[in-house]
Amino acid sequence: xxxxxxxxxxxxxxxxxxxxxxxxxxxxxxxxxxxxxxxxxxxxxxxxxxxxxxxxxxxxxxxxxxxxxxxxxxxxxxxxxxxxxxxxxxxxxxxxxxxxxxxxxxxxxxxxxxxxxxxxxxxxxxxxxxxxxxxxxxxxxxxxxxxxxxxxxxxxxxxxxxxxxxxxxxxxxxxxxxxxxxxxxxxxxxxxxxxxxxxxxxxxxxxxxxxxxxxxxxxxxxxxxxxxxxxxxxxxxxxxxxxxxxxxxxxxxxxxxxxxxxxxxxxxxxxxxxxxxxxxxxxxxxxxxxxxxxxxxxxxxxxxxxxxxxxxxxxxxxxxxxxxxxxxxxxxxxxxxxxxxxxxxxxxxxxxxxxxxxxxxxxxxxxxxxxxxxxxxxxxxxxxxxxxxxxxxxxxxxxxxxxxxxxxxxxxxxxxxxxxxxxxxxxxxxxxxxxxxxxxxxxxxxxxxxxxxxxxxxxxxxxxxxxxxxxxxxxxxxxxxxxxxxxxxxxxxxxxxxxxxxxxxxxxxxxxxxxxxxxxxxx
Amino acid sequence: xxxxxxxxxxxxxxxxxxxxxxxxxxxxxxxxxxxxxxxxxxxxxxxxxxxxxxxxxxxxxxxxxxxxxxxxxxxxxxxxxxxxxxxxxxxxxxxxxxxxxxxxxxxxxxxxxxxxxxxxxxxxxxxxxxxxxxxxxxxxxxxxxxxxxxxxxxxxxxxxxxxxxxxxxxxxxxxxxxxxxxxxxxxxxxxxxxxxxxxxxxxxxxxxxxxxxxxxxxxxxxxxxxxxxxxxxxxxxxxxxxxxxxxxxxxxxxxxxxxxxxxxxxxxxxxxxxxxx
Numbered sequence: 001x002x003x004x005x006x007x008x009x010x011x012x013x014x015x016x017x018x019x020x021x022x023x024x025x026x027x028x029x030x031x032x033x034x035x036x037x038x039x040x041x042x043x044x045x046x047x048x049x050x051x052x053x054x055x056x057x058x059x060x061x062x063x064x065x066x067x068x069x070x071x072x073x074x075x076x077x078x079x080x081x082x083x084x085x086x087x088x089x090x091x092x093x094x095x096x097x098x099x100x101x102x103x104x105x106x107x108x109x110x111x112x113x114x115x116x117x118x119x120x121x122x123x124x125x126x127x128x129x130x131x132x133x134x135x136x137x138x139x140x141x142x143x144x145x146x147x148x149x150x151x152x153x154x155x156x157x158x159x160x161x162x163x164x165x166x167x168x169x170x171x172x173x174x175x176x177x178x179x180x181x182x183x184x185x186x187x188x189x190x191x192x193x194x195x196x197x198x199x200x201x202x203x204x205x206x207x208x209x210x211x212x213x214x215x216x217x218x219x220x221x222x223x224x225x226x227x228x229x230x231x232x233x234x235x236x237x238x239x240x241x242x243x244x245x246x247x248x249x250x251x252x253x254x255x256x257x258x259x260x261x262x263x264x265x266x267x268x269x270x271x272x273x274x275x276x277x278x279x280x281x282x283x284x285x286x287x288x289x290x291x292x293x294x295x296x297x298x299x300x301x302x303x304x305x306x307x308x309x310x311x312x313x314x315x316x317x318x319x320x321x322x323x324x325x326x327x328x329x330x331x332x333x334x335x336x337x338x339x340x341x342x343x344x345x346x347x348x349x350x351x352x353x354x355x356x357x358x359x360x361x362x363x364x365x366x367x368x369x370x371x372x373x374x375x376x377x378x379x380x381x382x383x384x385x386x387x388x389x390x391x392x393x394x395x396x397x398x399x400x401x402x403x404x405x406x407x408x409x410x411x412x413x414x415x416x417x418x419x420x421x422x423x424x425x426x427x428x429x430x431x432x433x434x435x436x437x438x439x440x441x442x443x444x445x446x447x448x449x450x451x452x453x454x455x456x457x458x459x460x461x462x463x464x465x466x467x468x469x470x471x472x473x474x475x476x477x478x479x480x481x482x483x484x485x486x487x488x489x490x491x492x493x494x495x496x497x498x499x500x501x502x503x504x505x506x507x508x509x510x511x512x513x514x515x516x517x518x519x520x521x522x523x
Numbered sequence: 524x525x526x527x528x529x530x531x532x533x534x535x536x537x538x539x540x541x542x543x544x545x546x547x548x549x550x551x552x553x554x555x556x557x558x559x560x561x562x563x564x565x566x567x568x569x570x571x572x573x574x575x576x577x578x579x580x581x582x583x584x585x586x587x588x589x590x591x592x593x594x595x596x597x598x599x600x601x602x603x604x605x606x607x608x609x610x611x612x613x614x615x616x617x618x619x620x621x622x623x624x625x626x627x628x629x630x631x632x633x634x635x636x637x638x639x640x641x642x643x644x645x646x647x648x649x650x651x652x653x654x655x656x657x658x659x660x661x662x663x664x665x666x667x668x669x670x671x672x673x674x675x676x677x678x679x680x681x682x683x684x685x686x687x688x689x690x691x692x693x694x695x696x697x698x699x700x701x702x703x704x705x706x707x708x709x710x711x712x713x714x715x716x717x718x719x720x721x722x723x724x725x726x727x728x729x730x731x732x733x734x735x736x737x738x739x740x741x742x743x744x745x746x747x748x749x750x751x752x753x754x755x756x757x758x759x760x761x762x763x764x765x766x767x768x769x770x771x772x773x774x775x776x777x778x779x780x781x782x783x784x785x786x787x788x789x790x791x792x793x794x795x796x797x798x799x800x
Contacts, residue, residue, distance in 0.1 A: 001688040002680035009668035413664040416625055417731075418653020419681045420646060516625045520660065 007430035023392030028443025040481035051125030053363035059329035086122030095269035114311030141234030160262035234289035240301035393503035400507035412519025425512035432504025436497035571598035578631035593794035606785035657732030661744035722753030
């Protein structure tokens with residue numbers, strides 16, 4: 001009992017111990033904040049990486065991909081058994097995207113992915129990242145009327161019609177100006193000039209002037225492609241492909257869109273030639289039907305999604321005789337809790353590398369270097385921050401030695417009253433424990449409050465210093481992500497308290513070994 | 524022996540248990556010290572409460588060995604009030620510390636109630652100091668962080684585990700309050716030592732020494748730091764404890780007037796008992 005009461009009184013009356021408490025508090029608070037922010041970043045990154053990558057990725061290393069996707073799906077199903085929850089085929093090729101902005105061509109290097117809109121959502125969280133709410137529910141490559149993200153108020157059919165109407169009105173106006181100009185100069189009007197530009201008649205008289213003249217009646221029924229009413233095959237672009245992120249004069253981070261849902265773009269990609277032939281470039285026009293924002297810049301700045309059938313057709317991945325299609329990769333979703341590495345190994349056994357030129361990876365394998373780097377960063381930060389608490393521990397050691405010297409006579413008195421050496425030692429160990437507990441407790445509360453209000457604190461610091469603490473244009477997060485892991489908090493508390501107790505062992509031993517007579521005579 | 528008016532009902536059973544404890548502690552002793560022949564035992568040694576024979580003690584200062592006690596023999600009977608006097612450096616306080624098991628003699632033996640105690644294990648000595656001996660010092664040595672009441676309760680807290688002390692905390696507090704009332708500090712229970720005068724602090728220290736119901740009180744210059752009036756007051760209190768409660772008191776002092784208030788005086792000169800008065 002005397003140990004508890006004395007350690008509590010020392011804690012209350014020795015203000016020098018406050019310095020030690022503060023150092024433990026700051027160490028614990030910093031550890032909690034840093035770990036929570038790192039965990040927040042890490043978890044957000046994992047969520048986004050996993051969301052787009054599915055659990056297992058089964059891909060062919062050849063440009064032509066793996067033939068007969070259905071056979072591969074069946075074999076994978078047999079190998080994985082009940083672990084398999086969803087599987088979808090994709091075609092992935094590098095491509096060049098080009099589009100016009102105010103008469104200027106803009107090009108982007110993209111990773112063009114042909115996806116099966118029926119099954120692609122089964123293997124990942126792709127749909128969650130689309131801007132149109134309807135597409136998030138049901139993926140479609142058809143352009144929506146409107147209702148895209150609030151950043152894109154003028155998008156969809158509404159915007160497309162307006163743009164075409166404006167474009168046509170502009171062209172009409174240009175034509176009228178040209179006609180007026182030529183009339184003023186006395187030359188032919190543009191339509192008259194066009195008439196004079198008809199091909200010359202065949203000098204041998206065998207080729208008619210108009211090759212379609214014989215079918216003229218039939219062609220009158222063929223409708224022309226009307227951009228105001230129809231769309232090309234849909235494409236979903238990563239947000240950073242279609243936009244530029246910048247800070248406006250008010251300091252707000254905004255996305256400036258170079259192209260929007262409703263605009264048309266060109267995509268150029270390599271074909272999948274038959275064996276022995278070199279690939280050639282294939283171009284096609286697509287209509288942007290939605291944008292994709294995973295907030296992972298690596299993906300948002302490179303991924304473009306189109307329907308798989310269209311990409312297979314354009315690249316020549318459909319066997320003209322059998323109709324069997326080829327794909328470049330299969331994305332596999334496993335049941336929750338399934339062992340990814342074990343499932344990967346099963347597939348690798350079924351498709352050995354010496355027989356099949358396939359690459360089979362888990363999503364963690366694919367992002368291994370990035371995840372390892374984050375893990376390493378977290379570990380090093382933890383070591384460094386625990387060193388801060390260790391420094392606090394040395395502070396406690398020094399403070400306790402001072403207190404033991406100061407309390408030498410009291411130790412003598414306690415021994416004269418019958419206190420055992422172990423009891424005297426316990427006073428200082430309890431003191432160290434209480435100091436560690438109080439420091440850790442206050443540090444935990446401060447750390448948790450800091451994490452809870454981290455964005456407000458960052459804003460306050462920005463206001464105070466005039467410098468940006470967290471730049472969303474760099475991190476691609478609007479807010480600092482945080483995640484409090486209870487186990488981490490408990491471990492930090494135990495670690496900090498243990499350091500405080502360990503730091504008090506030597507002074508406690510010194511106190512315990514004091515000779516009562518010498519202690520009583522100490523001045 | 525009427526040990527304490529505050530614990531008359533428990534005294535007999537405690538005496539028996541103490542004897543049993545001491546005997547059991549004695550049995551664990553394996554250290555055999557050189558036998559010293561007592562120079563003189565003034566009273567019946569077999570009836571002594573505490574008896575020292577052939578006590579030698581020296582201190583080392585660097586390479587220099589300073590002998591303090593050079594073969595002291597004496598015995599104290601139960602209920603005696605003995606003053607140990609002598610000049611500074613004569614070994615008075617050293618002898619008191621040896622009797623109180625705060626230090627160990629280089630040679631010689633100390634017997635308490637017939638049992639040798641100088642070679643007991645440290646845990647047994649802790650029990651002796653906590654339950655059988657009461658100690659008061661020249662500079663009071665109250666713990667400054669605790670109130671007067673808590674200071675008095677300290678031996679009870681030391682002597683019992685958390686749960687047992689907590690269970691009996693009301694009884695302990697009542698006893699400590701009664702003792703403080705007895706020494707005239709009933710109105711100073713919550714005061715810190717720095718708020719008390721020297722005399723009050725020494726009276727609180729006496730109450731602390733009595734709280735465990737000891738058989739012997741060891742007082743090291745109890746009036747050395749007090750003015751005459753406070754000193755007389757403290758001596759009157761010790762005298763009264765000795766007479767009314769038959770408490771054995773061994774007091775070290777260099778003041779012959781104070782020593783004159785004791786039943787008997789033991790004079791130490793250069794580490795030897797010169798005269799027993």
